[in-house]
Amino acid sequence: MTETRTMTLNMGPQHPSTHGVLRLVLELDGEVVVRCVPHIGYLHTGMEKTMEDKRYQQALTVTDRMDYLAPMSNNLAFVLSVEKLLGIEATERARIIRVMMAELTRIKSHLVWLGTHALDIGAMSVFLYCFREREKILDLYEMVSGQRMMSSYIRVGGLMADLPDGFERRVRDFIDEFPKRVDEYEDLLTHNRLRQQRTVGIGVLKREEAIALGVSGPTLRAAGVPWDIRKVWPYSGYDRFRFDISLAHNGDVYDRYRCRIFEMRQSTGIVRQCLDRLPKGPVNIDNPKIVPPPKPMVRRSMEALIHHFLLYSQGFAVPAGEAYVPIESPKGEIGFYVVSDGSNKPYRVRVRPPSLLNLQALPRMVEGRLVADVVAVIGSIDIVLGEIDR
Amino acid sequence: MVVKLRERFPDAIREVRHVRDELTVVVAPAAIREVCRFLRDDPELRYEFLSDLCSVDRLRLPEASPRFEVVYHLTSMRNSSRLRLKVRVEAGEPVESVTGVWEAANWMEREVYDLMGIPFRDHPDLRRLVMPDDFEGHPLRKDFPVTTEPRWWEEEGRR
Numbered sequence: 001m002t003e004t005r006t007m008t009l010n011m012g013p014q015h016p017s018t019h020g021v022l023r024l025v026l027e028l029d030g031e032v033v034v035r036c037v038p039h040i041g042y043l044h045t046g047m048e049k050t051m052e053d054k055r056y057q058q059a060l061t062v063t064d065r066m067d068y069l070a071p072m073s074n075n076l077a078f079v080l081s082v083e084k085l086l087g088i089e090a091t092e093r094a095r096i097i098r099v100m101m102a103e104l105t106r107i108k109s110h111l112v113w114l115g116t117h118a119l120d121i122g123a124m125s126v127f128l129y130c131f132r133e134r135e136k137i138l139d140l141y142e143m144v145s146g147q148r149m150m151s152s153y154i155r156v157g158g159l160m161a162d163l164p165d166g167f168e169r170r171v172r173d174f175i176d177e178f179p180k181r182v183d184e185y186e187d188l189l190t191h192n193r194l195r196q197q198r199t200v201g202i203g204v205l206k207r208e209e210a211i212a213l214g215v216s217g218p219t220l221r222a223a224g225v226p227w228d229i230r231k232v233w234p235y236s237g238y239d240r241f242r243f244d245i246s247l248a249h250n251g252d253v254y255d256r257y258r259c260r261i262f263e264m265r266q267s268t269g270i271v272r273q274c275l276d277r278l279p280k281g282p283v284n285i286d287n288p289k290i291v292p293p294p295k296p297m298v299r300r301s302m303e304a305l306i307h308h309f310l311l312y313s314q315g316f317a318v319p320a321g322e323a324y325v326p327i328e329s330p331k332g333e334i335g336f337y338v339v340s341d342g343s344n345k346p347y348r349v350r351v352r353p354p355s356l357l358n359l360q361a362l363p364r365m366v367e368g369r370l371v372a373d374v375v376a377v378i379g380s381i382d383i384v385l386g387e388i389d390r
Numbered sequence: 391m392v393v394k395l396r397e398r399f400p401d402a403i404r405e406v407r408h409v410r411d412e413l414t415v416v417v418a419p420a421a422i423r424e425v426c427r428f429l430r431d432d433p434e435l436r437y438e439f440l441s442d443l444c445s446v447d448r449l450r451l452p453e454a455s456p457r458f459e460v461v462y463h464l465t466s467m468r469n470s471s472r473l474r475l476k477v478r479v480e481a482g483e484p485v486e487s488v489t490g491v492w493e494a495a496n497w498m499e500r501e502v503y504d505l506m507g508i509p510f511r512d513h514p515d516l517r518r519l520v521m522p523d524d525f526e527g528h529p530l531r532k533d534f535p536v537t538t539e540p541r542w543w544e545e546e547g548r549r
């Protein structure tokens with residue numbers, strides 16, 4: 001008489017393919033995954049709680065550290081919620097710069113995804129190429145904000161500073177070159193037979209399952225749902241840009257790859273449109289109670305000095321109420337539910353974490369499949385544990 | 391939409407507010423699951439996507455009773471509309487789980503249970519999500535001490 005016994009395998013938290021510190025407990029029958037139970041929380045640092053104790057300008061810096069591959073998207077989502085509570089809207093120039101930075105962020109985040117995903121399933125060189133291009137976006141980040149990763153560039157009421165000299169030319173150089181680079185990645189990967197064997201038909205998530213599980217972003221669009229918040233509820237002026245949303249129908253790892261490649265190309269187009277129509281003008285709203293006055297003014301005007309002092313010692317008060325503005329981050333729908341009690345610190349901040357909900361769908365995608373596919377699937381949903389655990 | 395809800399659940403709708411283009415409906419705790427199921431399945435409304443589920447501790451707000459609020463952000467992809475539902479409960483009072491309506495609620499309810507200490511009735515797997523299993527207290531509560539040294543926990547097997 002034969003007896004079926006399953007083996008329990010612990011994968012992570014320190015495992016190169018778990019993209020951070022994710023721990024999976026896999027129950028295996030031979031090489032087939034019978035059950036997959038994710039354990040998270042290794043990076044929990046209480047960010048939502050931390051933000052309750054920070055003034056609004058300070059809380060913004062916490063958002064950089066959630067999804068550290070897409071800091072500007074997080075900045076933008078938080079700032080839009082706070083601006084909604086304050087009843088203000090950024091200037092035209094600031095809005096277009098925000099869109100441009102958000103799209104560069106999308107390219108940057110997708111590049112890390114593409115590189116690490118290719119690496120996970122054995123394509124080392126693509127990783128190096130992707131990080132070469134990402135480096136250029138990090139340089140652009142450094143130009144505008146002085147920081148390569150934790151930029152905090154998008155601020156309530158506008159931006160930290162206007163674009164530096166020569167920035168537009170650098171961006172143009174990048175987007176002229178970048179489509180050729182995407183062609184290169186595609187040459188290496190799209191019709192690669194080995195890669196297709198590892199990705200086509202693997203980790204399938206059906207349309208209905210994806211919606212019920214709250215999956216968003218490219219993972220949702222790969223399952224055949226044409227849902228992109230930039231199109232549905234345009235924020236920051238997205239309704240005036242021409243771009244297409246990605247869509248695929250099989251919901252497997254390969255389709256997620258195709259969606260993200262498509263999005264990188266579209267984002268390049270949006271950045272180009274931003275550069276073409278970038279108007280002159282101020283980047284901050286004219287409200288010294290919210291936006292600090294320029295430094296030279298502080299030295300000359302008593303009034304500016306007072307505003308400067310008040311903003312940096314007390315911050316600004318936000319009217320009591322609540323707001324939730326979702327945006328389309330590289331990972332999916334991210335939104336900050338900000339509850340204000342009328343003081344200068346948020347009463348409660350809740351992040352709608354796209355990575356958390358995408359990860360929740362993982363057992364559905366890997367159960368019944370081979371253990372080697374788990375690695376390919378984790379890579380395909382593009383999770384960042386900093387955002388999942390917060 | 392609100393008219394439809396009021397017709398269907400005359401006793402369960404406590405409050406309706408429309409502020410800054412955001413519609414909020416406060417629902418009685420006992421009825422939340424049925425309201426959610428109705429909103430998901432109604433052929434005209436089709437709120438089939440649960441965007442978010444979170445909680446607020448109202449301890450330091452002017453209106454602090456009942457103390458906790460569970461907040462649901464619903465999305466209707468068909469109508470491109472959003473809706474916020476709220477349920478208000480006292481400490482320890484359970485809320486009907488909506489995992490049967492949207493699977494997405496599973497981890498988010500666990501997170502609320504973990505960090506805010508609100509239990510959910512009929513949840514299939516109500517464990518802590520991000521804090522260690524032997525952790526005491528609920529860090530997102532407003533009366534959770536933030537200045538004391540956090541208690542260290544031992545690794546499993548060395549207890």
